[in-house]
Amino acid sequence: MSHASPTTPAPEQTVDQRVADLLGRMTLIEKIGQMNQLNSDGPAVLDQLRHPIQAGHVGSVLNEVDVVLVNELQRIAVEESRLGIPLLIGRDVIHGFNTVMPIPLGQAATWNPAIVREGARVAALEAASSGVNWTFAPMMDLTRDPRWGRIAEGFGEDAHLASEMAVAMVRGFQGNNLADAGSIAACAKHFAAYGAVESGRDYATTNISEYELRNYYLRPFKAAIDAGVSTLMASFSDVNGVPATGNEFLMRKVLREEWAFEGFVVSDWDSVRQLIIHGLSEDDRDAALAAVTAGVNMEMVGQSYIHHLPALVEEGLVAEAMIDELVASILRVKFQLGLFENAYTNPSDLPPAGNPQALDTVRQAALQSVVLLKNEGRLLPLSPDKLNSVALIGPLADAPYEQLGTWIFDGNAQWSVTPRRALEERLDGQVEVHYVRAMDTSRSRVSPTFDDAVRAASEADVAILFLGEESILSGEAHSRANIDLPGDQAELVRRIRATGRPVIAVIQAGRALTLTNIVDEVDALLFAWHPGTMGGPAIADLLLGVDSPSGKLPVTFPRMVGQIPIYYNQKNTGKPPSHDTIVHIDDIDPFAPQTSLGMTAFHLDAGYTPLFPFGFGLSYGEFHYDNMRVATPEVPLGESLRASVELTNRGAVAAEEVVQLYVRDLVGNVTRPIKELKGFRRVRLAPGETTVVEFVVHTDELAFYDRHMRRVTEPGKFHVWIGGDSDTQLRADFRVVDILTDDQKP
Ligand code: BGC
Numbered sequence: 001m002s003h004a005s006p007t008t009p010a011p012e013q014t015v016d017q018r019v020a021d022l023l024g025r026m027t028l029i030e031k032i033g034q035m036n037q038l039n040s041d042g043p044a045v046l047d048q049l050r051h052p053i054q055a056g057h058v059g060s061v062l063n064e065v066d067v068v069l070v071n072e073l074q075r076i077a078v079e080e081s082r083l084g085i086p087l088l089i090g091r092d093v094i095h096g097f098n099t100v101m102p103i104p105l106g107q108a109a110t111w112n113p114a115i116v117r118e119g120a121r122v123a124a125l126e127a128a129s130s131g132v133n134w135t136f137a138p139m140m141d142l143t144r145d146p147r148w149g150r151i152a153e154g155f156g157e158d159a160h161l162a163s164e165m166a167v168a169m170v171r172g173f174q175g176n177n178l179a180d181a182g183s184i185a186a187c188a189k190h191f192a193a194y195g196a197v198e199s200g201r202d203y204a205t206t207n208i209s210e211y212e213l214r215n216y217y218l219r220p221f222k223a224a225i226d227a228g229v230s231t232l233m234a235s236f237s238d239v240n241g242v243p244a245t246g247n248e249f250l251m252r253k254v255l256r257e258e259w260a261f262e263g264f265v266v267s268d269w270d271s272v273r274q275l276i277i278h279g280l281s282e283d284d285r286d287a288a289l290a291a292v293t294a295g296v297n298m299e300m301v302g303q304s305y306i307h308h309l310p311a312l313v314e315e316g317l318v319a320e321a322m323i324d325e326l327v328a329s330i331l332r333v334k335f336q337l338g339l340f341e342n343a344y345t346n347p348s349d350l351p352p353a354g355n356p357q358a359l360d361t362v363r364q365a366a367l368q369s370v371v372l373l374k375n376e377g378r379l380l381p382l383s384p385d386k387l388n389s390v391a392l393i394g395p396l397a398d399a400p401y402e403q404l405g406t407w408i409f410d411g412n413a414q415w416s417v418t419p420r421r422a423l424e425e426r427l428d429g430q431v432e433v434h435y436v437r438a439m440d441t442s443r444s445r446v447s448p449t450f451d452d453a454v455r456a457a458s459e460a461d462v463a464i465l466f467l468g469e470e471s472i473l474s475g476e477a478h479s480r481a482n483i484d485l486p487g488d489q490a491e492l493v494r495r496i497r498a499t500g501r502p503v504i505a506v507i508q509a510g511r512a513l514t515l516t517n518i519v520d521e522v523d524a525l526l527f528a529w530h531p532g533t534m535g536g537p538a539i540a541d542l543l544l545g546v547d548s549p550s551g552k553l554p555v556t557f558p559r560m561v562g563q564i565p566i567y568y569n570q571k572n573t574g575k576p577p578s579h580d581t582i583v584h585i586d587d588i589d590p591f592a593p594q595t596s597l598g599m600t601a602f603h604l605d606a607g608y609t610p611l612f613p614f615g616f617g618l619s620y621g622e623f624h625y626d627n628m629r630v631a632t633p634e635v636p637l638g639e640s641l642r643a644s645v646e647l648t649n650r651g652a653v654a655a656e657e658v659v660q661l662y663v664r665d666l667v668g669n670v671t672r673p674i675k676e677l678k679g680f681r682r683v684r685l686a687p688g689e690t691t692v693v694e695f696v697v698h699t700d701e702l703a704f705y706d707r708h709m710r711r712v713t714e715p716g717k718f719h720v721w722i723g724g725d726s727d728t729q730l731r732a733d734f735r736v737v738d739i740l741t742d743d744q745k746p
Pocket residue numbers: 092136189268269476
């Protein structure tokens with residue numbers, strides 16, 4: 001096959017000029033080829049894809065991570081296709097590649113964008129060594145529903161926290177320059193509002209008002225775009241009657257017209273053809289037309305584009321100019337990645353996977369992600385000097401694969417250090433450690449091994465239970481309707497409790513769980529999410545007080561499933577509940593007459609509060625918040641609120657606290673949430689140390705979409721709170737004022 005090297009530019013050409021130049025020389029089928037992404041089925045990939053790549057019918061391949069094969073695919077594209085256009089190699093690098101970070105929900109619990117960024121960098125470097133140049137991450141779907149299995153992959157329920165985390169992850173993957181070795185293109189997904197699926201059932205329908213879309217679900221996407229994310233992925237779900245993959249409002253109006261996004265959108269796996277199954281399109285051709293018209297640049301796997309777009313263009317149903325525009329965005333990313341200069345990967349140019357620095361990053365992240373939910377009588381930290389023996393019990397004490405969590409295609413479970421291994425190492429020669437797994441999986445039922453566990457606990461000074469969900473219980477298509485601890489774990493807890501020994505529960509899970517039935521049965525409770533490769537050492541350090549827990553919940557923990565959706569930034573309603581309205585169904589007089597007086601928004605059998613609020617997490621330090629001040633009681637539009645608090649660690653150990661700032665806009669053109677996170681800061685304090693934590697919040701950050709869908713900051717009265725969780729009562733007030741400019745003055 002003849003091939004010129006027409007893509008070698010004059011060095012002074014800009015990316016846009018190079019794109020235009022290349023596009024000008026492409027045939028229609030070569031353009032449409034760039035919009036086609038095919039899956040690698042493994043070693044047969046070369047046989048399967050050689051001809052389509054040579055013919056210029058493939059723009060991207062996903063799921064090939066053998067660097068030799070990837071280099072060969074690139075060679076075929078660069079040397080054997082007419083125009084030599086290199087390939088995008090996509091992969092789900094969601095929370096690590098070979099070395100695994102905590103699941104993204106756990107990363108959000110760190111409230112530390114710096115560690116999230118570092119973790120994404122580690123993942124990018126390892127993935128890039130395999131020839132991957134594009135990850136399908138970060139997933140930034142907000143959700144208020146822990147039943148949804150994909151809650152594990154995102155950053156929780158809050159738009160501000162998720163935006164900060166999404167931006168950090170994008171920066172970690174993409175580095176300072178996409179063309180640098182070890183930088184890979186990121187993909188903000190799933191656009192949009194996938195996390196609102198009804199009853200948390202994956203792929204189900206979403207119905208979301210435009211108010212809620214703009215004020216909530218879309219915010220992390222906007223933040224990621226402002227941070228330069230290269231690509232977006234369309235969601236699988238039906239959004240207000242139009243599946244996202246065919247949704248012009250989302251992808252043309254919001255994304256392109258309003259946000260001026262210049263990167264490209266990839267469909268989700270076969271989601272173009274699923275438009276037929278949804279009932280939006282009649283056949284493949286109709287589906288291709290709908291998706292391309294809506295603005296999906298690249299089709300993942302389905303091939304309706306490559307099969308039908310040429311005819312759709314020839315028949316005039318799709319303008320070639322539209323194809324040009326969609327293809328230009330794909331080519332732009334390829335140029336930005338430097339693929340035209342060098343499409344090949346030499347792993348020895350990059351650090352080896354699993355190096356000490358990578359392991360240290362993921363250990364730090366795990367350490368900061370663990371949330372201490374209960375610590376009765378300050379049972380934790382344990383001091384080995386005062387112990388003779390401990391019993392380690394449960395299905396997740398020594399489960400190297402399970403602690404990695406969902407989406408770890410390339411994760412190396414052999415590198416996992418489990419809590420059992422870490423504790424045995426730490427306590428070796430000092431404290432006797434007796435391990436009883438008790439349950440094969442988290443779903444196992446009562447069995448005679450429960451008796452072994454009870455015996456081990458009775459003979460120990462303390463029982464540490466490693467409970468939760470194994471990794472397959474969360475993630476894509478793994479939603480649950482009951483989010484209690486699975487199997488007979490609660491029964492195991494009760495039996496261990498009955499021994500009278502102190503009980504510590506360490507829970508690993510991919511979501512918030514309803515812990516109501518065990519929380520009173522344990523003395524201490526650590527929630528560790530799926531903590532990744534170095535989960536064990538992190539958990540051991542926290543149990544033994546080498547470090548203090550400092551994670552804070554990125555999601556509200558309900559008391560029971562019937563409360564869902566329950567979230568901190570709810571509306572006030574016309575009949576807000578208060579601390580006096582906690583009523584239990586058992587307390588109700590069955591003969592009481594119905595009345596419309598004194599009624600508020602609560603459940604008879606659950607009250608209105610969660611089990612643990614958003615932002616919550618205890619520490620071995622003792623943090624006190626005093627002297628909250630607002631330096632700017634009046635904030636002119638265009639200027640900033642300055643609010644501060646004095647934070648003291650009155651405890652005996654150094655610890656980190658995540659200080660959080662919330663506001664409420666009291667009156668609006670549309671009603672506003674009762675609290676909204678607007679800032680947070682991780683602070684480390686030595687015992688006895690005090691510091692002043694100051695927040696600066698620009699009035700633009702107080703803006704919202706009003707009933708006319710205008711983004712405005714309205715002058716008026718606000719509350720502001722600072723504290724250690726969303727339930728903080730430490731409050732002050734300020735006003736946003738409209739200062740008229742000289743020429744506006746009467
Ligand atoms: C998921 C995406 C993922 C894609 C490719 C889909 O099923 O929804 O998040 O990136 O598969 O693996």
